[in-house]
Amino acid sequence: MHIFAKTAATAVALTLGAASASAEGKLVIYHWFxxxxxxxxxKFTAETGIEVTMDTYDSNEAMLASLKAGGMGTYDVAVPGDYMVAIMIGEGMLDEVGDGELKNKGNIAPEWADPSFDPGWKHSIPYQWGSTSFMVDTAVYNGDIDTTDILFDPPAALSGKINMLDSQGEVLAMAALHLGIPQCSSDREQLKAMNDMLQNAKTHWASFxxxxxxxxxxxxxxxxxxxYDGFGAKARAERGSLKYAFPTQGYVAWMDNVxxxxxxxxxxxxxxFMDFLLMPENIAAVSNYARYGSGLSGVGEYLDPELASLPESNPPASAGPAVFIEVCDEATQAVYDQIWTNVKK
Amino acid sequence: MAGAAAVGGSVRSETYASARNWLLLPSWAVLGIFVLAPVAMMLVYSFLTKEFRGGVIWEFTLAAYDQFFFDRGLFGDEPAKIEWTYILIFWRSIWQAGLATVLALLIGFPTAYFIATRPAHTRTVWVFLITIPYWVNLLIRTVSMKFLLRDQGPLNDFLLWTGLIDDPIRIINTNAAVQIGLFYSYLPFMVLPIYASVERYNFALSEAAADLYADKWTTLRRIVIPSVRPGIVAGCILVFVPSLGAFLAPDLLGGAKNFMIGSLIEEQFKGNAGNWPFGAAASMILLTLVLIILVFLARQQARAEREATP
Structure with a gap:
């Protein structure tokens, strides 16, 4: 089986190498840091002869802004998160991958066969998926951490010692879960309640x-x-008292896609490049490095065994639902932008 | 200066004039491409309609300026009140930048004076020492400052060890930390111009003042400071203006809890808001403020020079 996989890989590489010889032999990636x-x-360059150049960004929004400000036509692939894929499709920024163009598309795991953000994977392929929640230092606080109260209405021991992600989407999605309201609510009472709740929560936060x-x-x-869960696993490796929370109210799930x-x-x-990343062996190398899940089947044998048992990627039975960040319409988004400005003014 | 050659009245002055225009062309091109064009573009964008998720629609509107000055409530349909949010953000930035400038002046002036009064051959060494830390990237220096200031950092460890304090002082993620960051980032921009002025100062004037029974404070106030004033003004501008638009110190040391002008503008382009016209409008308002301050200082300077040379 293993030998077969290797032979197949070589065969694919040879075909691709032949194909790329006629092309320019360059690839420009726009990727997360x-x-x-x-x-x-x-390895990709060795197998295909394609020379890779990569620029990096630190948020989905920063990537969108720089592509809109003249980056289109510069890059070949980017790696937006789920909701950003939907936005980019809506903006007409993505090309369609034709049927049969990707030989390894069949490797996508059945549970990810038809994602809501890009039905049928017409423009993208899965890269890594995971969750966004929060970690608590159990040496400072040893009570129940599986609740969003820790972030928005914390016990005295944690007040003033909280770092939030400097990202509107992640913070407001978590706030919606905390209040039990829809993410793109247009109900005025709910939005006012969220605004007030955040104004109060902010007094407990140290930084973004x-x-x-x-x-x-x-x-x-x-x-x-x-x-993020993978980052959390790396943090725990350096400070053992950190624990990743799975709030009963729910937490944010995400999937980054090429x-x-x-x-x-x-x-x-x-x-x-997309076909290359659709090979279990290659995407497993990413998972081993970034500590996230891959979205392909057949990766198991290439994975670092420790990954399967990471507490950060194995929610307990009490965990609430993992929800993707939703894309709001323009009028609703304007209110959320205002709420975010109020948080940070 | 440039005019002096032209009014020389020589036979070849016309040739000089036309050659001068050609020779200035590269400078004009650089100014035009890198200064005027971007500012003009920003001015135009600030009057365009915002496109959802970044970008502009080419329709004239005052919406960006309206958003800056008027508050129409969370849902945008209440009667307009004055919007204090952005004025507050601007005020906070101006206050922080102003305080950083004053601090830099208080430390920078004596430092520059000290260096300028050393023997000539050691001055270069002192100037060299001042500039060494600034060979390192600003981001790295700001992160290092964060390590120094934090609750379990060397500064608090030292103070705890001396017994001066019993609990760590909370500096990181406060306005004081932003202040320290700004002051530290831009201090050499204060020291160097003042040093250049003090170095040219004729110390015989101080001796003369002393002979006429002026005490040291009076000499400093009435003789030294007026003489090195151009250096002080240049230093203040060089510290104040970049501090006003800084976003590294507020983000890394202040915890990004409160928008400063720089981070507010950044958010409009790189953040979720994606509101380019508003970012452009905020930049234009900032530019206007800075220009007013610079014109004011330039006029002061001109008046001081007129008074100095009757």
């Missing part, structure tokens, strides 16, 4: 930081911090 091991990019979400927890600057950008200068290379 610290999200792909360099060795994997080197996304890039250093892990660092502030490890250093002890924050005793509570919103964080999309084919419209006007990609090296479309063939982009397809080759």
């Amino acid at each position: 610290e999200y792909i091991p360099q060795e994997l990019l080197d 930081n996304s890039d250093t979400a892990k660092e502030v927890l490890v250093s002890g600057d924050a005793a509570v911090g919103q964080i 999309v084919l950008l419209k006007d990609a200068p090296n479309r063939d290379s982009a397809i080759a």
Whole structure:
């Protein structure tokens, strides 16, 4: 089986290599920071002869802004999160991947066969998925942490020691779960209640930081911090008293996806790269590095065994639902923007 | 200066004039492409209609300026009141930048004076020492400052060890931390211009003042400071203006809890709001404020120079 996989990989690589010889042999990636091991990019270049250039960003919104401000036609692929894929499809920024163009598409796990943000994977392929919740330093507080109260109405021991992600989507989605209201509510009473609740919660928060979400927890600057599960696993490795919470009210789920950008200068290379990442062996290298799930079947044998038992990716029975961030219409979004400005003014 | 060559009245002055225009062309091109064009673009964008999720629609509107100055409630349908949010953000930034400037002046002036009064051959070494930390990227220096200031950082550890305090002082994620960050980031911009002025100052004037029974304070106030005033004004501008638009210190040291002008504008382009016209409008208002301050200072300077040379 293993030998077969290797032979298949070589065969695919040879075919791709032949294909890319006629193309320019370049690929320009727009990717999140610290999200792909360099060795994997080197392997791609070794197998296909395609030279890879990569720029990075630190939020979905920053990526959208820079593509809209003239980045289209520069990059071949980007790696937006679920809701951002839906937005980019709506904006007409993504090219369609034709049927049969991706030879390894069948490797996508059955449970991810038809995602709501890109039905039928017409423009994208799964990259990594995971959750966003928060971690608590159990050395500072040893009560029940599986509740969103920890973030929005914390016990005295944690007040003033909370770091939130500096991201409107993640904070407001969590706030909606805390209040038990829909994410894109247009009910005025609910929105006012959310605005008031956040104004009060803010008095308990120490900072908003996304890039250093892990660092502030490890250093002890924050005793509570919103964080992604894989980042959380890395934080726990450095400070054992940190524990990832699965609130009964629910938590945020996400999936990052490799999309084919419209006007990609090296479309063939982009397809080759997507096919490369659809191979279990390659995407497993990403999972081993980033500590997230992959969305492909057949990755098990390539994974670091420790990944299967990570407390950050195994919610207890008491955990609430994992919800994706929703995309609101323009009028509703305007109110959420106002609420966010009120939080940060 | 440039005019002096032209009014020289020589036979070849016309040739000079036309050559000068050609030689200035690269500078004009650089100014035009890198200064005027972006500002003009920002001005135009600030009057355009916002496109949902970033971008603009080419229709004229005052919506961005309206959003800045008028508050129509959470849902945008209440009668307009004055919007204090953004004025408050601007005021906070101006206050922070102003305080950083005053602090930098209080530390920077004596430092510059000290360096300028050393023997000539050691001055270069002192200036060199001042600039060394600034070879390192601002981001890295700001993060390092964060490590120094935090609750379990070296500063608190030291103070706890000396017994001066019993509990760590909360500095990180406060306005004081932003203040320290701004002051530290821009201090050399205060020291260097003042040093350049003090170095040219004729110390015989101080001796003369002393001979005429002026005490040291009077000499400093009536003789030294007026003489090195151009350096002080330049230093203040160089510290105040970048502090006003800073977003590294507020984000990393202040915890990004309160928008400053820089982070407010950044949010309009890179954040969820995606409101480019509003970001452009806020930038234009900031630019106007800075220009007013600069014109005011330039006029002061001109008046001071007129008074100095009767």
